[in-house]
Amino acid sequence: MCEDWIADFSDHIRKRFPSLENRIDDHKIAYLDGPGGYQVPERVLxxxxxxxxxxxxxxxxxxxxxxxxxxxxxxxxxxxxxxxxxxxxxxxxxxxxxxxxxxxxxxxxxxxxxxxxxxxxxxxxxxxxxxxxxxxxxxxxxxxxxxxxxxxxxxxxxxxxxxxxxxxxxxxxxxxxxxxxxxxxxxxxxxxxxxxxxxxxxxxxxxxxxxxxxxxxxxxxxxxxxxxxxxxxxxxxxxxxxxxxxxxxxxxxxxxxxxxxxxxxxxxxxxxxxxxxxxxRFIAEVGKEYSSLVDVESERSKRRKDIATGLNIFEKYERILTDKLVEGLSQIPEINLYRPPSHVRCTSTVSFTHELYSAEEIASYLGDRGIFVWDGDFYATRLVKVLGLQEKGGLVRVGVSPYNTLEEIERTIEALSDHGSMKEELD
Ligand SMILES: Cc1ncc(COP(=O)(O)O)c(C=O)c1O
Known part of the structure; x- marks a missing residue:
């Protein structure tokens, strides 16, 4: 039931983003670089x-x-x-x-x-x-x-x-x-x-x-x-x-x-x-279309209510993908997640380091597979320094956005679990 909702929502959202058709070599692109900048729906263009x-x-x-x-x-x-x-x-x-x-x-x-x-x-x-x-x-x-x-x-x-x-x-x-x-x-x-x-x-x-x-x-x-x-x-x-x-x-x-x-x-x-x-308007439109999925208290205007509903639906969807991502990454022994404990509120942005490879190496390895993630400090320079990660090239950052899919999350986890390919390409 839950999976049905996700598939329908995902298809519906993705259709509106022309850039999701782009390919790199033989790979479909997984745009997991959202915190650096989102893809844009056709209506914006x-x-x-x-x-x-x-x-x-x-x-x-x-x-x-x-x-x-x-x-x-x-x-x-x-x-x-x-x-x-x-x-x-x-x-x-x-x-x-x-x-x-x-x-x-x-x-x-x-x-x-x-x-x-x-x-x-x-x-x-x-x-x-x-x-x-x-x-x-x-x-x-x-x-x-x-x-x-x-x-x-x-x-x-x-x-x-x-x-x-x-x-x-x-x-x-x-x-x-x-x-x-x-x-x-x-x-x-x-x-x-x-x-x-x-x-x-x-x-x-x-x-x-x-x-x-x-x-x-x-x-x-x-x-x-x-x-x-x-x-x-x-x-x-x-x-x-x-x-x-x-x-x-x-x-x-x-x-x-x-x-x-x-x-x-x-x-x-x-x-x-x-x-x-x-x-x-795009956010509000999604809010209107999927209003049955979340409860938003009455707001000062219909448009504000739709905007809040749209963002809450996005968050609900992102949460499902993020949980899957965090669960998958937690199973990889070389990965150290920089994720707050569950009682601290956070967004769908998941960062980590790898014990064998630098953030830059991991981001390039994924980039070659059409999985676009960021590496470095993202200008959160002080935080990365305080965490003692500056000399190590900072963090790998995976941003889950409403146009991402469960399949893209699985692809990312698979690529990071593929020790053979990583060794071959990065050692
Ligand atoms: C949290 C945060 N603040 C500020 C900025 C800077 O925004 P702008 O590129 O609009 O100057 C960014 C950009 O990545 C950001 O993520």
Whole structure:
């Protein structure tokens, strides 16, 4: 019964992704590189093409294509307002998460005084560390919250010890892109606000797997990148309106001085935004089609409910594949899994090392078989160093996405269990 559901769902989803037809040599490609960037449904490609073909123009003109572009951006803010659970004026578009976060740090510069404390974490991607470390030039003291090495997540005791009245900002990941763990973000934001600190959440990895709710989190800022959840390369940020309103952003004089426009320097990536909203519509469409599979409490709008349902269905499906993957990898004696204990929430991202071969060797070996996985530190450089894996080439990372199949998971486990081929090719 369970298997019936999986097969139907998988077929239905996969049909919508043209890149899944690609082959390398004689192999079908297993795209297990999702945490590095998702494959894209046909409707996203169509939306980008249609925009450039039919509505391509700059904004604020007095002619049809420009008006259509204005309408597109307006609609995009509404759709992402449902995605984040915020108001449309709190949705900001940009190049990518890293660039937007550097811009945010620049905008917060004059709110940070000599001796103010900024808390970053060992779990975070460099994109949510480097922009804040740069503020040391302003006299800020940047401190790092450590991880609990057993649980592969934030050490909450260390967080409580380091948070103080001097803390002016907390930069924290919603989920680790290297090991998948999900820290207690809501609790940490609450505590940071209780001492008057700003909070910046990196939801780039989390956004593909679970619904985001900024109203519940009450964070000041939250950043995502549409290419990690079925879209093109566009950054999308939530910025609390009254907080962004007070910041001095990098802008040209004629640019509007109110949120969200004050953060959107230069011309936006209109075709990218057209693709990004189509990615969210795709998630909502799946939510609508498979609503009987999961229970989602009533939400602020039908679209938000569909988005949350779609993401919950994806997660349900990914969980089945991930359990199979973890079970299979656990049977291979040379593999050391970097997976948190079961009581710690995590995504479908599974990382490991191999006792005989480096992460690079394993990724190349799998890549030659049409199994695409990542190796290295994925810019979670600090985490990989703290885990003592930097000299060994980091981790092998297998990301399970909704368009992957049980057969691909089996193929991966088989390839990694094939000691003969590994020895022949890698020794
Ligand atoms: C958790 C996380 N944060 C930030 C980034 C950087 O995102 P972008 O490529 O949009 O700058 C990534 C990209 O891999 C990521 O996985």
């Amino acid at each position: 169509d939306a980008m093409r249609d925009y450039l073909k039919k509505s391509n123009a700059n904004r604020h003109g007095r002619f049809k294509t420009s008006e259509e572009t204005d309408a597109l951006i307006l609609e995009a803010r509404r759709i992402f307002a449902d995605f984040f659970n915020c108001s449309p004026e709190e949705v900001v578009f940009g190049a990518n998460m890293t660039t937007m976060n550097f811009m945010l740090a620049q905008a917060l510069r004059n709110k940070i005084k000599d001796g103010d404390k900024i808390l970053i974490t060992q779990l975070d991607h460099e994109g949510n560390r480097a922009p804040w470390e740069d503020l040391e030039d302003e006299g800020a003291v940047v401190e790092e919250i450590e991880i609990d090495r057993e649980e592969l997540t934030i050490d909450m005791e260390d967080f409580r010890d380091k948070l103080s009245e001097e803390t002016k900002l907390l930069a924290l990941t919603h989920a680790s892109n290297a090991v998948g763990t999900i820290p207690e973000v809501g609790k940490m934001v609450d505590k940071a606000h209780s001492v008057g600190a700003y909070t910046v959440i990196d939801a780039v990895h989390y956004a593909a797997h679970f619904p985001i709710d900024v109203e519940d989190l009450e964070t000041d800022f939250l950043l995502s990148s549409a290419y990690k959840y079925f879209g093109p390369h566009v950054g999308v940020m939530y910025a609390k309106e009254k907080v962004l309103d007070e910041l001095n952003t990098l802008k040209v004089k004629p640019q509007k001085d109110s949120p969200p426009d004050k953060f959107e320097t230069g011309t936006l990536n209109h075709e990218g935004i057209a693709g990004a909203i189509e990615a969210v």
